[in-house]
Every structure is written in C-alpha cells, then in structure tokens.
Amino acid sequence: MLTNIELILLNFIKIKSSYAYEIERMIEEKGIRKWLKIGGPTVYQVLDRLSKKGILQVSLEKEGNMPQRKRYTLTSEGEELCQKSARDLLANIEPYYFDLTVGLACRFFLSEEEFRLVIQERLKKLNRFISDFNDEFNKVRELYPDKRLLVRRYLLSHYKLEQKFLRDLLNDTLINP
Template sequence: MMSKNEIAILGLLSESPMHGYQIHQEITRREMDYWAKIKLASIYTTLTRLEEGGLIKSEKEKVGNTPERTVYSITEKGRSGLSDMVEYFLREDDRPEWPFGLGVAFIQGAPRERVLAALHHRREKLTQCDLDLHDHLIKLKEQIPFNWFLLIENAHKHMKLELEWLDQLTAQVQAEPHWGLAWPPELKLKHQKAHEASTRALSTKAA
C-alpha cells in the first residue's frame, strides 16, 4: 500500500508535471503538511521511490539562464495506482491518533486551574483556526475545484463543533464538585459493582 506522501505527490503530478520545489510549494500552500501530515523533508526520497517503481518519470529541463532542473510527471501506471489509492482512502474508516482525547480521559489528574488554563489556550488556537478557515472559504469560493472547497468547508464545520464541545467541557470542569477524583463516590460504587459482575461472568465462562 502507498504512503500518504506517495499518494499526495501522485495526486499533484496528476494535475500537472512539476519539479521538486514546486511540489514542496503546493503541499505547503494547500497546508497538506498540516491536515494530511505530509512530510516535506521526504519529498525527494518519495520521488525517487515512485520513479523506481515506474509510477512517475523525470526529464531534465533548462529555462533560459536558470540551472537545469528535474521535472516529474505521472505515468499510466502511476494514474492507475492513484485511482486505487483514492478509492481505498475514501472507503477507509480511519482512526487518527488523538492525544487530546487522552488528556480529557485523565483530566482529573491535573489541578483544575491548570486544566482551565490549558483549555483556554486551546480555545484561542482553535478560534484563530476557525477564522482562518472562514477567510479561506470566502476567498477561495468559485476559485478552486469543488472537492478542495468542500474539504475546507468540512474542516470549518468540524472546527465549529469542536469549539462548542470545548465550551461544554470547560463548563463541566468549572462546575465539577468532586475535582481530583477520577470517579465520584456514587459512580465509583456503580463501577465496582459492574467490574465485579464482569469478573464473575468471566470466571463462570472459564469454568
């Protein structure tokens, strides 16, 4: 299976032949290093691997007095591979890493004031990101292909939901009467009973 870097580069080359620096610029301009975690440092390694696999080809180009450069283009084999990977990624139910989720799961392990400060900091960053996405939508409407526009719109909608949810979490942290306890007394008792029942059921099944 291809890596994210490989499908990103094949996708860009399916739009137009490019040299390495152009690919770097496009990935940066479309912020694919951020939302798709495309590794800029390994672009040339990926190009070499794709060319060795026959998915792309290269030729030298010299324009005027500029230094000679290598221009890459996608092959028919590359287009076929790209088609397969597009279908795979659209179907795939991925589960991205979510370190923030771990922070929320064990949120009672930190002092309330530090948690609130961290959540406030996160909200400021997300708010700025939300504003940036909104500006992108206004600026790029009817200027980019529909799929790229909808990709930005999807991120914008998710960001708004994230901000609403973050406000709910912050309110709960502020109001929680048993701060510092992973399990409030009434819930801890229920949890223990459920755990004991599960243990007995497993023991009975094993016997």
C-alpha cells in the same frame, strides 16, 4: 497502497507534470500543511522513491544557465495505483490520533481548576484558528473556486465539533453529566 503524502504529491502531478520545487510551492500556497504533515525535503525524497518504483516517469530538462531539473509525470501504473488508493481512503474508516485524546485521558494529573484553564486556553486558540482558517480560505478561494470546498468543509466540521465539545466541557455537561 500509497501513503497520504505519496497520494497528494501524485495528485499534483496528475493535474500537471511538475518539478519538485513547483509541487513544494503548491503545497505551501494551498495550505496543505494544515492537514498533512509534509516537510520540504520529504517532497524530493518521495518523488525520487516513486520514480524508482515506476509510478512516476522522470524527464530531465535544462533552461539556459539553470541547473538541470527533473520533471515528473504519472505513469499508467501510477494512475491505477492512485485510483485504488483514493477509493480505499474514501471507503474505509481510519482511527483518529488526536493529542487532545491523550490529554483528556491524562487530565487527572491537573487540578480541576488548572484543567479548566487549559481547556479555556485551547478553546481560545481554536476560535482564533477557525477564524484564521476561514480568512485564509476566503483569500485563496478566488484562485481555487470549487476545488477545495470539500476539504475545507470536512476540516471545518471537525474544528467546529471540537469547539462544541470544549464549550460543553467547560459548561460541565461532559464532566458531570
């Protein structure tokens, strides 16, 4: 099974054989770091690892005075592994590891007033985040009309659920049911 990072990188390469730098730019442009922890150096390391495993084919290219670059292409073995990994990710339930869960479990370190204040602050930040999330999506929607709608809807449903949860928490419906 592929890791989430591996699968996302392979997804880009399936769409278009690419250089690591191109993939890095696409990750940034599409806002993938909002829902997947992936650093720039990781892209290069993972691509090299996948090529050593035979999941990617590498061709070296040189243009003019530019340094030689590696263009990555998905192998048939890689394609099969991506299909299996995508099926598994879509069909199976995964546990959620949210920092908020730990914070709620440890809330008794705070006074009731301080707990309310930090929850109010989180709700304000979440409201801004949702607004920014929608604004950013609308900007890139012209570039990627339908491709990101499912991911956006899924993420937004989680953010809105947390928003409702925090509002209910502040209205005491969750603290004192």
